Every structure is written in C-alpha cells, then in structure tokens.
Amino acid sequence: MNYQPPDDLLAGRVVLITGAGDGIGKAAALSYARHGANVILLGRTRSKLEAVFDEIEDTTDTRPVVVPADLEHLDEASGDALLKAIEDEFGRLDGLLHNASVLGARVPVMHYGYDEWHRVMQVNANATVLLTIKMLPLLDVAEDASIILTSSGVGRTGRAYWGAYAVSKFAVEGFSQVLADEHEEAGHLRVNSVNPGGTRTTMRAQAYPQEDPQTLPTAEEHMPLYLYLMGPDSRGITGRQFDARSWPGPSDPDTE
Ligand code: NDP
Secondary structure, three states: OOOOOOOOOOOOOEEEEEEEOOOOHHHHHHHHHHHOOEEEEEEHHHHHHHHHHHHHHHOOOOOEEEEOOOHHOOHHHHHHHHHHHHHOOOOOOEEEOOOOOOOOOOOHHHOOOOHHHHHHHHHHHHHHHHHHHHHHHHHHHHOOOEEEOOOOHOOOOOOOOHHHHHHHHHHHHHHHHHHHHHOOOOOOOOOOOOOOOOOOOOHHHHOOOOOOHHHOHHHHHHHHHHHHHEEEEEEOOOOOOEEEHHHOOOOOOOOO
C-alpha cells in the first residue's frame, strides 16, 4: 500500500461517522480529525463517544461533536433533528462514513428469531438508508462529498450461519450501487463500499471467539484506505467495492 496522505487532507471538512465510539469507527474518527476534519461522532454509548471527543480535543485543533443515538430507533423525526443540528452548526456535510453495525445471531436461518432479524436489518441496513436520505441535502451543498458504506465478505458472498448480518450487508452493497449510479453524472458526490476484512475489534472477537486477535490487523492499519476514500484524492472514484486488507493503494490499476 503506497498511500501517504498529507496532514491537512481533510482540513475544514465536516464528516459524520456512525459507530464512532469503538473499533474501526473510532479509529476513523481519530484519523479523520488528525487530518483536519471536524468530525460528528454518532454512536449509542455516550461515554465511549466522549472519550473519543476528549482525545480529539486534546490532540487536534478541530471541532468534534458528539451525537449519542441508537440507530435501532432512528426514525424520520430523529433524522430531521440531526439534519437541522448539523445544518445549524456547520451548514454542510462533506463526508458520511456508515460504519455502525451489529452482528446478530450466528445460527441457521431456521432458528433465527424474527425480532432479532428485524433488529439487525434495522441497524445495519434500514438506518443506513434513512440516515443517508436525511443527510443528502447537506451532502449536496458540499462541493466534493464522499459516502463510505461498510460491507463485509459475507455481504458479497453469502455463507451459512451469518443470517441477517450477511443479508443486511448485501442490502448495503445494493444501496451503495444505486446511490452511486444516481449521483455519477452530477459528479460531486461519490459513493463506495469497503469490506474491512477480519480486523482486531470487539465484533470480530464476538464472531470468532477462538481466534487469536494478535493475528489480525488493527483498525488503524486500514486508515489509509478510509482516508483516501474520504479525501479529495478519490475524486471521480464512485460505485466501487474496496477490500481494506488487500488494498494496494490509489496508483495501482487494480485499486478497486
Ligand atoms: P465494533 O462492534 O467494534 O464497533 C461497532 C460500533 O458501532 C460500536 O461503537 C457500536 O457502539 C456501534 N453501534 C452498534 N450498534 C449501534 C446502534 N444501534 N446505534 C449506534 N451505534 C451502534 O465493530 P467493528 O469496528 O468491528 O465494525 C465496524 C464495521 O466494520 C461494521 O459495519 C462491521 O460490520 C464491519 N466489519 C468488521 C469486520 C471485523 O473483522 N471487525 C469485518 C468485516 C466487516 P457501542 O460501542 O456502543 O456498542
């Protein structure tokens, strides 16, 4: 991987990150802020978001904002309230990283509880769609905006016992393609999906309890790709599927 972004890559940009309190979302929030972005930290555990906020305030000159919100309960009204809050504070949105997800049950479909299925689809897929719809007017105001959707290997090839998680990630991939196609001609909003691949986080440990986490890359190791897709160097790149663990860098013809 040969991408070395400048320190001011995201200077002045406003970026909303879901699931910003832990794992890959936390690493992205810190990395984006260190590269100059004003980050909006959305997540369900206030204390985790505040810890990220404090670290950003202590180490950068940017203006982070904490938005405690459970995506399971995101609805039109809370989406509108968030839109208004961001509009009042910043007037536009330059980037949106859909990162928050829940794993759900790891059982055969036959034994999957429907309530659980619905919850996973709500957090991983439906909330992603609704949040995007609500934020599009603000993304439209930005000259050069980027949406990153977080997929998974099982969002590209289904596998046994991944249930609603896999199906929700297929939905995310489909949504990413529809959205990218709708905005391709206008040219100022790019939309891409990222499969982080096995990464040393709480979710991965939950999915693979027997695995030695030390054998996995950290979330920080994926940040060059997350920075590239959020920043101006990826202008014109849209509707693509990326794999963080095998991304060779932007100058390689096989980047996507
Ligand atoms: P983590 O479980 O470590 O972090 C997920 C974050 O999302 C947490 O901060 C969590 O909040 C937040 N979150 C979960 N549910 C909600 C909700 N209902 N409302 C708001 N925030 C919520 O996950 P990872 O960092 O591992 O995963 C990040 C993304 O990468 C996910 O989309 C995942 O599917 C994907 N991915 C991860 C892989 C891996 O190996 N780690 C592999 C492939 C894909 P809280 O801290 O409060 O629980």
